[in-house]
Amino acid sequence: MNSNKTFLILGASSDLGLALVKKLNDQYENSVFCLHYNSSDASLKELELKDGNTARLIKADFTSDEEVGSLIKTLKDEDLIPTHIVHLPADKLHYTRLKDYDQEHLERNLKIQVYSFVQILKAFLPAMVKRKDHNKVVAVLSSVVLGKPPRSMLEYTMVKSMLHGVIRQLAADNEGKLININSVSPSMIETRLLSEIDPRIIEMAAGESPESRNATVDDVVPSICFLLSEDSNYLNGVNINISNGNVII
Numbered sequence: 001m002n003s004n005k006t007f008l009i010l011g012a013s014s015d016l017g018l019a020l021v022k023k024l025n026d027q028y029e030n031s032v033f034c035l036h037y038n039s040s041d042a043s044l045k046e047l048e049l050k051d052g053n054t055a056r057l058i059k060a061d062f063t064s065d066e067e068v069g070s071l072i073k074t075l076k077d078e079d080l081i082p083t084h085i086v087h088l089p090a091d092k093l094h095y096t097r098l099k100d101y102d103q104e105h106l107e108r109n110l111k112i113q114v115y116s117f118v119q120i121l122k123a124f125l126p127a128m129v130k131r132k133d134h135n136k137v138v139a140v141l142s143s144v145v146l147g148k149p150p151r152s153m154l155e156y157t158m159v160k161s162m163l164h165g166v167i168r169q170l171a172a173d174n175e176g177k178l179i180n181i182n183s184v185s186p187s188m189i190e191t192r193l194l195s196e197i198d199p200r201i202i203e204m205a206a207g208e209s210p211e212s213r214n215a216t217v218d219d220v221v222p223s224i225c226f227l228l229s230e231d232s233n234y235l236n237g238v239n240i241n242i243s244n245g246n247v248i249i
């Protein structure tokens with residue numbers, strides 16, 4: 001059993017985040033789970049941690065620089081310098097064609113997904129690197145960054161591509177320093193993220209996928225756990241394609 005880790009799960013309240021925390025709770029003991037949320041901590045409060053694991057719930061709206069700063073300050077003040085960071089937050093998915101392009105909306109999504117992450121890494125990555133102990137950073141991207149993106153995903157593809165750039169650059173800048181900075185890129189997962197798009201589009205995506213189904217959170221969590229584990233100590237700058245072969249590059 002792995003023990004004494006400090007996880008910082010950004011967007012822990014997401015459907016994917018909740019499934020991840022449940023799995024990590026089975027795999028680790030005596031570890032601290034710093035669980036970030038934006039709108040509601042109800043589902044996080046229901047988690048039953050075991051084997052000496054404890055949770056610290058932290059609210060922050062990442063569209064606000066002040067709230068990102070106050071999350072960083074809280075963690076520093078409480079000496080909760082993470083050994084493992086997972087980045088999951090995202091705004092609801094909307095299909096965007098060029099004619100729908102809305103710079104304000106893009107900026108909002110960039111704040112939630114990219115700028116917040118860079119600020120948080122700026123605050124904690126140096127200490128994580130200094131430990132020389134294979135601390136881990138994992139970001140959740142999307143299969144839109146692999147191969148040919150699906151149609152009408154302009155904003156989402158822009159944001160996830162930028163996040164991919166952050167992972168690739170920081171992995172390169174920290175090579176050989178016994179830190180692992182990686183990402184996963186799932187295809188469509190049936191979660192709340194899709195609640196504002198036409199259900200027929202979700203059905204169509206399922207129909208066009210190899211097993212005629214979209215992913216579930218349980219298809220994705222094991223790859224994130226792998227990238228958080230010692231088994232990935234020789235991986236840096238990797239982006240795992242979790243699309244059931246829907247995208248092959």
Ligand SMILES: NC(=O)c1ccc[n+]([C@@H]2O[C@H](COP(=O)([O-])OP(=O)(O)OC[C@H]3O[C@@H](n4cnc5c(N)ncnc54)[C@H](OP(=O)(O)O)[C@@H]3O)[C@@H](O)[C@H]2O)c1
Nearest residue numbers: 011013014015016038039062088089090188189191192193
């Ligand atoms: N679902 C898919 O098809 C799919 C496919 C590939 C990749 N992904 C990626 O997987 C990750 C998790 O997605 P999910 O599908 O599990 O999504 P989800 O259940 O909709 O969760 C979205 C998360 O983002 C947080 N969030 C939203 N607005 C925020 C804000 N202003 N400030 C801070 N946090 C904010 C939410 O916090 P609250 O709930 O507390 O508001 C929640 O934790 C995302 O990065 C998504 O892009 C999803």
